[in-house]
Amino acid sequence: MQQREEKQLEASLESLLSRVAHLKGSLQSFILKLENEHDRLTWPSVLDNFALLSGQLNTINKVLKNEKTPSYRSQVIIPLLLSPDRDEELVKLTEQRVPVFSHEIVPDHLRTKPDPEVEEQEKHLSAEAARIGPEVAQKQIQTLNKLCSNLLEKLNNPRDDRDSESSALRQNKPSFNPADTNALVAAVGFGKGLSKCRPPGSVPPGHPGQPMMSTGPTLQQVTIAGTTSHQPGMGGQVAQQQPGQPGKMPSNIKTNIKSASMHPYNR
């Protein structure tokens, strides 16, 4: 009887060890990847790593739940000999992580109770649970179940239902205005809607009919001071912009031709 139990214990321990070793290996490779290749990583490959880890944790859980595994809670590990000396065997076994089997490492490695902080939190939670009473708890459980099942239903249903509702929503909020597109392209293409600096002699009319937005068209006052043969950047002053007043604005054009242009090329 005892032998059978011992054999079971050994077998389950071995399988647990191998699973944990796998998990450790994949964690190590994931950490290496994150440290060395983090700028080249893509989200799908990170997700793959997480999926691998979760799968391995799942198998460990299954091994623990397996009926053939004896209850580990009934086993006790008692340290028989603690020494502050370095133990080479131990170093080899633990891959250089535990060099000395001494009083410092025993509380961490042979711990069976959860960490003190975790214990505190558990106490809080169980006090909380006891406080609210069984009926309230039951109701909360039911709401949670309902929410989860709703969500699952939505996720599992075919995509077309979702698409039709969301496309209806999207139509109410257009993200571009074709009139604006035309206005901008015209402005970049040949300066429609931008103040024109005309050479002396020609008076630009106001631009009342420009298909611009509601802030109103700009007019310009062209003051041409051609006193030198160079014409430094055309001095144009633009009339005040009156926002909120679409349509025609009274022409305020003053042309002030001081001298004929002394340009070598006839215009």
Added chain:
Amino acid sequence: MEAPPVTVMPVTGGTINMMEYLLQGSVLDQSLESLLHRLRGLCDNMEPESFADHELVYLLKGQQGNPFMLRARRSLIHPKAPWHLRYLGQPEVGDKSRHALVRNCVDVAASHSLPEFLNEMGFRMDHEFVVKGQVFRKGVMKVVVSKLLRVLASGNTENTEPMSLSYLVELSVLAPAGQDTVSEDMRSFAEQLKPLVHLEKIDPKRLM
């Protein structure tokens, strides 16, 4: 003295004939953020480059035909950088099935005496504006999301106002003449930006 002959033939001799393939669209201010996020995901991984440029468009009016247009652009963020002079030809009317607007394009850098030089040559500044925005890149394709600002007082780039409540979105590729696969790639990229932005081939002559 006669005006120098104005030719609309592309510049030849010693340079490759570069064509600009262009698709344009716009996005409203409120949808700008979603567009920028989408572009950051789709385009090459780099910090998006912001720019603020002042563009002056010069026209040379000959006795005949259409005036010759040159675009001079300087950066407001990097005032010491050279000016950029660009010539854009008429859109090629070849093939209706081509998905992008194709036009001849010549780009040169110029020193800071460019406006004076152009004035001496006989060009007159027709209009100017300020563009501010961001540039994204995907391979050879360049996506520019920019706000056009009207200059209220000529030469004064501090005093500007936006032209509209939208941002202009342009997808362009500079390629040597004759590569038609480029427009296919541009179209598939433009598909990915729908329905936020509809990038399409807009003929400027239609809007005159």
